[in-house]
Amino acid sequence: MSQDTQPAYRRILLKLSGEALLGEHHYGVDPAVLSQVAEEVCELSRRGVEVGIVIGGGNIFRGAGLAEGGVDRVTGDHMGMLATVINALALQDAIERAGRFCRVMSAIRINQVCEDYIRRRAVRHLEKGRVVVFAAGTGNPFFTTDSAASLRAIEINADLMIKATKVDGVYDADPFTQTDARRFDRLTYDDALERRLGVMDTTALVMCRDNELPIRVMNMFAKGDLQRLVMGESVGTLVEGSRQ
Template sequence: MYKRVLLKISGEALAAGSGFGIDAIFIHKVAEEIADVHALGCEIAIVVGGGNFFRGVAQQAIDMDRVAADHMGMLSTVINSIALQDAIEKRGLFCRVMSAIEMHQVAEPYIRRKAMRHLEKGRIVIFAAGTGNPYFSTDTAASLRAMEIKADILLKATSVDGIYSADPKRDPKAVRYETISYDQILRANLKVMDTTAVSLCRDNNMPMMVFSMREQGNITRVVAGEPLGTLVTP
């Protein structure tokens, strides 16, 4: 259904419930799903968070300068990106990590035209180090990169099966939305993404699908057009 997608995966998801680090079994399952999406003929770019190692707004950074803490968070995303690249390449696919912070020994510098060329050649591209700027989350980086590479849709893989009116883990009466607009998310202050990312998608007409990645095969199903999760429209 989609020719080119950008997949956003949280760092916490790669920890697979352990809270810290990378779960080796789970990251290979994710790589397998990405390979399945690639086999459909879909061009796929990925943004990975770094919350399984360090978050600039987390408790452990409470006494740190925000800029320094955010730079540490960006480096965490590079660790996750290299780990995911390794798992994907073990599937026999070509994968490139492009970092917003230059570190030539471990990743290519992010250059938009080069990223699009990689995608056109059938390579999987992982965008690391967020936007390269403090105060911007990896959600904002995913929104920005999705628009820069002209993705058809932004796919946000989470631990829940869509967007709810409240936290479903705390409120049993929470209702899941089939579709919702960015304006509704902002008005209701739903914690789907930070407001910068939501506004960026809204202002540039970028659709987004929020779905659970806990069930094997969900990424492939979403790309194939199955109605999973919540569709967010401008």
């Protein structure tokens, strides 16, 4: 791919699950996966794409899971928010080691390790070519990091939200257990909502629909796919408005 080719998107929001950082481990962060993600993100930044990232914390704690075990849900969600800060700091370090400036902005105050989230400051960081990692979800319990990703993408006026997963798009069944599962090239928001396809949670999807923010679901670990997607190729599954 020529370095002179212009990206199809000026600004994107990349949603990463915490589980994506596990790699071959059962808990925590796999340094090899962290390095791979950082290199992919840095390559986009070098091409002039403004990159925001929302990362989950499921590799460390999941608030909903803790609640099922008897922990107070609000307390569990706060623990989950702190887990996303840990992941965000790890990703910041990997991105800066790979050669790009990166800022972590938290929805909860934790000034000694990262900045508070302020929308105008986040946009300014992006305009200056810095990668911005948004941590601590929305700062509120009961909201998933999918919802946080939709919210931040809309707030920063992203052209596209990319949900990075371990599969190459959205299927009508689990492709790991059902060999006849069918992958969709394109869906409408309403299709995804009505068929409960698990693209994102309902709140996140409705926010994207109401603000006309397109979503791409793709495999983060298929080498080169993220670059091809941002350069305009059809990769993964596109979720957008009504069919023409």
